[in-house]
Amino acid sequence: MSALLSIERVKARYGPVEALRGVSLHVDEGEIVALIGANGAGKSTLLMTICGDPRAAEGRVVYAGRDITGAALHEMVDLGIAQSPEGRRIFPRMSVLENLQMGAFKGDPANFQGDLDRIFALFPRLAERRSQRAGTMSGGEQQMLAIGRALMSRPRLLLLDEPSLGLAPLLVAQIFATIREINRERGVTVLLVEQNAYHALRLAHRGYVLVNGEIRMSGEGQKLLDDPDIRKAYLAGGHG
Amino acid sequence: MEYFLQQLINGLTLGAIYGLIAIGYTMVYGIVGMINFAHGEVYMIGAFVSLIAFTILGTFAFANPVVAILIVLVAAIVFTAAYGWTVERIAYRPLRGSFRLAPLISAIGVSIFLQNYVHLLQGAKMKPLQPVVTGGFVLAQDGGFAVRITYLQIGIVVATVVLMAAFTLLIQKTSLGRAQRACEQDRKMAALLGVNVDRTISITFVMGAALAAVAGLIFTLYYGAVDFFIGFLAGLKAFTAAVLGGIGSLPGAMLGGVLIGLIEAFWSAHFPIAYKDVAVFAILVIVLIFRPTGLLGRPDVEKV
Numbered sequence: 001m002s003a004l005l006s007i008e009r010v011k012a013r014y015g016p017v018e019a020l021r022g023v024s025l026h027v028d029e030g031e032i033v034a035l036i037g038a039n040g041a042g043k044s045t046l047l048m049t050i051c052g053d054p055r056a057a058e059g060r061v062v063y064a065g066r067d068i069t070g071a072a073l074h075e076m077v078d079l080g081i082a083q084s085p086e087g088r089r090i091f092p093r094m095s096v097l098e099n100l101q102m103g104a105f106k107g108d109p110a111n112f113q114g115d116l117d118r119i120f121a122l123f124p125r126l127a128e129r130r131s132q133r134a135g136t137m138s139g140g141e142q143q144m145l146a147i148g149r150a151l152m153s154r155p156r157l158l159l160l161d162e163p164s165l166g167l168a169p170l171l172v173a174q175i176f177a178t179i180r181e182i183n184r185e186r187g188v189t190v191l192l193v194e195q196n197a198y199h200a201l202r203l204a205h206r207g208y209v210l211v212n213g214e215i216r217m218s219g220e221g222q223k224l225l226d227d228p229d230i231r232k233a234y235l236a237g238g239h240g
Numbered sequence: 241m242e243y244f245l246q247q248l249i250n251g252l253t254l255g256a257i258y259g260l261i262a263i264g265y266t267m268v269y270g271i272v273g274m275i276n277f278a279h280g281e282v283y284m285i286g287a288f289v290s291l292i293a294f295t296i297l298g299t300f301a302f303a304n305p306v307v308a309i310l311i312v313l314v315a316a317i318v319f320t321a322a323y324g325w326t327v328e329r330i331a332y333r334p335l336r337g338s339f340r341l342a343p344l345i346s347a348i349g350v351s352i353f354l355q356n357y358v359h360l361l362q363g364a365k366m367k368p369l370q371p372v373v374t375g376g377f378v379l380a381q382d383g384g385f386a387v388r389i390t391y392l393q394i395g396i397v398v399a400t401v402v403l404m405a406a407f408t409l410l411i412q413k414t415s416l417g418r419a420q421r422a423c424e425q426d427r428k429m430a431a432l433l434g435v436n437v438d439r440t441i442s443i444t445f446v447m448g449a450a451l452a453a454v455a456g457l458i459f460t461l462y463y464g465a466v467d468f469f470i471g472f473l474a475g476l477k478a479f480t481a482a483v484l485g486g487i488g489s490l491p492g493a494m495l496g497g498v499l500i501g502l503i504e505a506f507w508s509a510h511f512p513i514a515y516k517d518v519a520v521f522a523i524l525v526i527v528l529i530f531r532p533t534g535l536l537g538r539p540d541v542e543k544v
Contacts, residue, residue: 051432077434089429091422102422105415106434153433 003062004029004157004189005050010059012049019045021213022059027157032183032190034204034221036197036234042213043193044086047159050191051076051083063157077106080156084163088146092135096126099134099145103152111154119148122178139166143175151182157189158182164196172196176203197234201225209234242382247505253393253462255501256400260455261478262485262493263407264448270488271424271444274340277347278327280475281354282449286320286456287466288358291369294460298370305372309461316453323354324449325442333438351475358468366465373461396458403454404494407447411490420444424488473517480524486537495535499523 006026012019019042027033037043049056050063053073061069063079071079082103091099100119104112120127123144129137134145143163150158163179164172176199182188194200201207201221209217209230217224224230261283268276293312331350335342376390411417422430423440431437459474460466481500485492500520507519527534 053428053431073428073431074434074436076432083432085429085432089426091425091429093425094418094421098418101415102418102430102433102435105419149433 002029003027004031004064005191006062007046007050008060008062010046010049010056010061012045012054012056014045014054019054019213020049020056023210023213023215024059025208025215025218027189027191029189030183030187031206032179032192032204034197034200034207035191035193035210036195036200036207036224037210038234039195041210043210044161046210047083047085047161047191047193050159051081077153077155080154081159082150082153082155082157083159084143084146084150084161085159086161088142090134090142090145090149092133094134095131096134096137096145097130099149100126100152103149105153107153115152115154119151122151122181123148140168140171143167147175147178151188155188157191160190160192162193162195164194164199172199176200179203197230198225242380242385242387243509245380245387246385247509248502249387249389249393251502251505252498253396253501254504255481255498256396257455257458257462257497258474258478258481258500259494259497260400260403260451260458261474262481262497263404263490264452265479265482266485266487266490266493267407267411267420267444267448269482271420272332272441273424274332274343275347275479276327276332276445276448277344277475277479278331278350278354279448279452280471280473280478281351281358282320282324282327282471283452283456283459283474283478284358284466284468284471285323285354286316286449286453287460287470288362288367288456288468289316289319289453290457290460291367291466294369294372308372309457313454313457316457317450320453320456321446321449324445324452328442328445333441351471355468355471362468364468366467368465369460371464392461396462399454399458400494403451404490407451408490416440416443477517477520480520483524483534484527486534489534489536489538492534492536 003026007023009022009024010020011022023046035043035046045054048054050061051073052071056069060067063081068079091102100116104115125141126144126148129141134142137145147160147163160179163175167175179190179192180203183190192200192204201224204221206219207221207224208215209224217230261279264279265276268274290312293315294308297308297311327350331346332343335346373392373395376388376393378386378388380387411420419430419435419440422435423437427437459470477500478497481496482493484499485494485496503519503523504516507516
C-alpha cells in the first residue's frame with residue numbers, strides 16, 4: 001500500500017499560537033486513521049492545514065504523490081478531499097437538501113440523485129427532514145448532515161473532525177458503524193480526529209496521539225488502546 | 241380618486257427604479273456583508289451608457305424603438321457590469337479580511353471618484369434625450385383630469401417584475417444562487433466544498449451592476465435627461481429602500497423600493513414638494529429605530 005496522504009514536518013500557526021510544531025504522519029489508501037489528543041492539542045488545526053487554511057508555515061502536505069501545501073481551499077474537492085469540519089459548519093439557513101446539494105457542488109449532476117438516495121439510506125433521519133432548515137435541527141442531526149454533505153462529493157479522502165461530539169451514546173455507535181461501512185464498502189480513506197479515544201481507536205486501523213502540537217505516539221489502533229499511558233490519559237473513566 | 245390613481249401609477253414607476261437599484265445593495269450586503277456605497281454611481285454610469293448608446297443609434301436614424309431599446313439594454317448591461325466588476329476587483333477585494341469599515345470607506349472613495357470621472361468626461365450639464373417611447377392609455381376621465389398610464393410606465397413595471405422574479409429564482413433554485421448563499425453563511429465552508437469564493441463575489445457585483453444598468457436605462461427613458469449627480473440621491477434612496485424592506489432580502493428590496501416611490505409620489509401630491517426627500521429619509525430613521533431588521537428582514541438568531 002502506498003501513502004495517499006503524507007504530512008511531513010508540518011508547522012502551522014493559528015494567530016500568535018504555534019499550533020503544530022513539526023507534525024509528520026501518513027494515511028494509506030483504504031485506511032482509517034485516528035488522531036487522538038486532548039482539547040487544544042492541534043487536531044482540528046491539522047485537518048484544516050491539510051486543506052490549506054491555515055497554510056503550513058513549514059513542511060509539506062503530499063496527497064496522491066502531489067505537493068498540495070500551497071493549494072487553495074476550494075481546490076480540495078477537485079482533488080478528492082472532503083472534510084466534515086470542527087463545529088460541523090452546516091449552512092444554517094439552508095434546507096437539509098440544499099446542504100447536500102452544496103456537498104455535490106463540483107460533482108457530476110448525473111450522479112446526484114443516486115448519491116442522495118445512498119446518503120438518505122445511510123441516514124434515514126435526513127430523508128425525513130429534507131426540507132427543514134438545517135440550523136433548526138438537533139446537534140446529532142447536524143452531525144449526520146455534515147458527514148452526508150462531505151460524502152456527496154464522492155471523496156477519496158474523508159477528513160472527519162469529532163464526528164461523535166455532542167451525540168448520545170447510541171448515536172455515537174451508529175455514526176462509527178457508518179464510518180466503517182463507508183470505508184469498507186466504498187473504499188473511502190478516512191482520517192478521523194477524536195476526543196472519544198476508545199471508539200476511535202477501536203474503529204481505526206492505526207492511530208496517532210497528538211500532544212501540544214507534536215505526535216507523541218503512533219501505532220495500530222488496538223495496540224494504542226492497550227497502552228497503559230494512553231489508558232490513563234485518554235480513557236480514564238471507562239469507555240468514553 | 242382619479243388623482244389618487246395617477247399618483248399610484250407614478251409612485252409605482254418610481255418605486256420600480258428604486259427597487260432595481262436596491263436589489264444591488266441588498267445582494268452585495270447579503271453575500272459580502274458590506275454596503276456598496278458606490279452602487280448609486282454604478283447606476284449613474286448605466287444611465288450615461290444608455291444615453292450615449294441612444295445618441296449613437298440616433299445618428300444612424302434608428303426607427304424601431306423596441307430594437308433600439310434592446311440594443312441599448314445589452315450595451316448598458318455589458319459596460320456597467322464591467323464597471324461593477326472592476327470596482328470590486330480594485331477597491332474591495334484587496335481589503336477583504338481587513339477591518340469592517342475599510343471597504344465602506346473605500347466605497348465612498350469610489351463613489352466620489354466615479355462622480356468626478358463622469359463630471360470630467362461628460363461635463364456638468366444635464367444631457368437631454370429625445371423621447372424614445374411615446375403614447376399611452378387614458379384610464380379614467382373626470383372633468384378636466386385624465387388618469388394616464390404611458391406605454392413606458394407599463395414597460396417599466398413589467399420589466400421590473402420579470403427581473404425581480406428571475407433573480408429570486410436564480411438565488412433560490414440554481415447552483416450559482418446556492419453558492420452565493422453559502423458564501424453568505426460560511427465562506428470558509430463554501431470554499432471547502434469547492435466554491436471559488438472570490439469569483440462568486442465578483443459575479444454578485446456583476447449581477448448587481450447589471451440591474452443598476454437596467455435601472456439607469458429606465459431612468460434615461462423616463463426622465464429624458466441625465467447628469468453626473470443622479471446616482472447620489474437615487475443611491476441613498478435605494479439604500480433606504482433596501483433597509484426598509486430588510487437588508488439582505490430580495491423581495492424586501494423591491495417592496496422597500498415601491499414603498500419609497502409611493503411615499504415620494506403621494507407626498508409630492510399633497511405636501512410641499514421640497515420636503516419629499518425629508519419624508520423619505522425620516523422613514524429610514526423611523527425604521528432603524530423601531531424595526532432595525534426591516535419589514536421582511538429576519539433577526540440573525542440561529543441555533544448553534
